[in-house]
Amino acid sequence: MSVARLDKTAMKISADFNGNPASHKWPQGRGIQTPIRATGAGSRFLQVGHDELRSHRRVPTKPMGAKGENIPVRFQSVFGIMHLIISLGIILVMDKFLKRAFVAAAIKFPSALFGMFCIFSILMILDSVVPSTAMSLVNFFEPANMFIQRWLPLFYVPSLVVLPLTVKDIPAASGIKILFILVGGWLASLSVAGYTAIAVRKIVKTETVSAEPMPKPSPFSQIELWAWTGIFVSSFVLAVLYPTALGTNAKTCLPFLLAATVLGYMVGSRWQSDAKKALHPIICCILSADLSALAYGYFSQSGLDAVLGYYLTKLSYNPGAGDILMGFLGSVIISFAFSMFKQRKLVKKHASEIFSSVVISTIFSLYSTALVGRLIGLEPALTISILPRCITVALALSVVSFFEGANASLTAAVVVLTGLIGANFVQAMLNKLRLNDPIVRGIATASR
Template sequence: MATASAISGFFAPFCLPNRHNLGTPRPNLSQKPRKISSKLLSVPSDGSFRETSQRSEVLAPNSRFSRIDHEMGSRRKVCVQSTGSGSGLTSTGLQSTVVKLLHLVVSLGIILAMDKFLKKAFVAAAIKFPSALFGMFCIFTILMALDSTVPAAATSLMNFFQPALLFIQRWLPLFYVPSLVVLPLAVKDIPAASGLKIVFIIVGGWLASLAVAGYTAIAVRKMVNTEMTPAEPMQKPSPFSSIELWAWSGIFLISFVSAYLYPTILGTNARTCLPFLLASTVLGYMFGSRLPSDVKKVFHPIICCALSADLAAFAYGQLSRSGLNPVLGYYLTKAASNPGAGDILMGFLGSVILSFAFSMFQQRKLVKRHAAEIFTSVILSTVFSLYSTALIGRLVGLEPSLTISVLPRCITVALALSIVSFFEGANTSLTAAVVVVTGLVGANFVQTTLDKLGFRDPIARGIATASSAHGLGTAALSAKEPEALPFCAIAYALTGIFGSVICSIPAVRQSLLAIIG
């Protein structure tokens, strides 16, 4: 008996289960097999599902083979359904990506087309007022009118243009870069002494404008004593991906080699050099954006971007034996019929101004609540910036044409170029470069300077930063102090708007010229 028990225990795991370990009745092996009807899943070649009735013969009811067959059929059904679901999700994801891309193209295309149409209309009518600024006022008026009558329509309009606004926000620094890339051409005829005077005006003027805007905001806030409330959240663009980096790297290599082997393959030298010069600019910006924050304080992404484009131009100039200056001339031709990479990038500056309408509308409640602080600070800071620049230029003996060129140093590039167009003899390339350098100074030193001056209020910090260092200063401060971003964005837009408006008045221009001498 002991031996039998041992043998039985050894083979127990391999025996058929009994009623005690599975809780199912023992099959009656004496019962005859019978025919049963079961529903089996049929999967035809077209991928659709049909149920077909078949006759199957089993050993007995509740037998192990019937249960195994049922389980395998269920698993096959689940696998087929999972495969179908996976392909469906992939198809849905692809469709969503295509729809988003089309949405971006259409919304951005409308803004660019509007800017181009307004430019042509203003040129045809011989109107010197900035066309993009007029368009911005029109968009803002339409949004406000819709918000007061059909709020849902205003919201829908904002949502429709949101992809374009995020695109502009994401690539905004690139639109400033061309003036830095061609800086060697802009300053080659400027004496070294005049260059030092311009640097003094940039640094000293930035600090003075920052102090005036900040102290004005603090003084007005103490008088009105308006309580600060949370602003509307502002969506941030996505960071650059590795796919984008590799894609632009491929474009650069292919177009650089093609331009070297076939210098006029696209018709002109500027068009042939456009792809690799544009790619080098974009790659420099992507690389600079990935640098550690401590490195960015010294080596700003804009500087990295400009150096990348200049290095590409230098390499091509050496290989083609044409030299650096001609290639930089291909970068920014200022000719619509023969555009370069810089012309493409600066072509977005008008859309930046149009986008101000949407940002101001989004923060309209904040503007209304803190109107006294915002408008007073912006107006005083803008007037001070223009007239102090004219006065300092005369005191240090800077040439009148150069003083005019640096007048709008605290105003964003797009509107600064429009402002100097009101005057004769201005060097627009120098104007753009001075504006960008002012922004770089602010981006690197604004936070430390605000702390030294004792500006603790987010409203004062935001207004002071944007009024003195426009977009680049705004980006630098808001990255570490997001609570100041709405005030930066508002002051950034209003400073350019108010500066353009007052400079369009002949009496103001005459008074500035009288100070310059």
């Protein structure tokens, strides 16, 4: 049996084993034994057979070190943590470097988006030249991507936590108009994206390609829940007794406000799917953080508004919990490059439907929002603030930075609220619109 044939056989056995591990029974008290027979000149390099066995090589079931010793589990955990820190650190440093470079060069284009395109282009070039190198690069950053995916909703929460401050100066009538544009615009954008995708699919007539399976982040453990609870209680008591123990009010409040946000997300994530529809994990985050801020404002006699100001200061030298969380937004955009690369076959196959639908629905969303805002008499500054309601927070904040007088906090809040509406009602609405094609449903959902 040749080496290539051996590899194929091993892959087949591995796939079969992964599919039904219970059907494979190994001898008790023995390692997995692979008979190996070396041959002389003129024969194949490596042969594996069950006959004429000369020796058996015992394959250990535990990881081995460089010198053959078993690697303890604790060392594997340490290596895993170091791998996460290094891979995530590289993405964070890249994001900060690009931001500073773009600011120094007075470039208005979103730096994180540029970084995403650069990484994706590099991966595609490597994949065409040295595919193994491209996959090695993707695998190296996998811990960072899984970390971002696991905590992704938290990075969008701060704008909604401080929503009471954001809407404080917005008249009630204007708030109703914004909600009207938000709900109606979401439905309109969903319809435009869906029916555009259907029209393009009828023209190009491409066959549906299944998406590559994506790994899911691990659920939150009881230990994590208790650890964050301990951080919350201890830091809350410290902040009440010594409001400037860490130098400033914002820094002192940072640990318990961050812990409150994380705990809200953990608790909300553990609920059943039906309960999540009524009370989404992001809503749990907001309630947990705001109630904690309210409690601290009461005990410290500083008031809710002051504590929410500590939550999101927008000052690099005096950050709050919200500033720490929103600091990951650029890294989220950069990490999309790896997700796009993993789904490159799907994107390439359905590029016509994807890009045409996204472009048309985005243009429709921007111009329809501006038009409806003017027709119903919404203030120009508020209309500008909600223009990029259909794109992700990091990009939306970059878009509104082009305009004078825009309320960035309102922009972020509107984007997240649009996402919450989609998360709860998109499947039912797609069924009502009879958009049953999986590619169309995916495009419409993403383009909302």
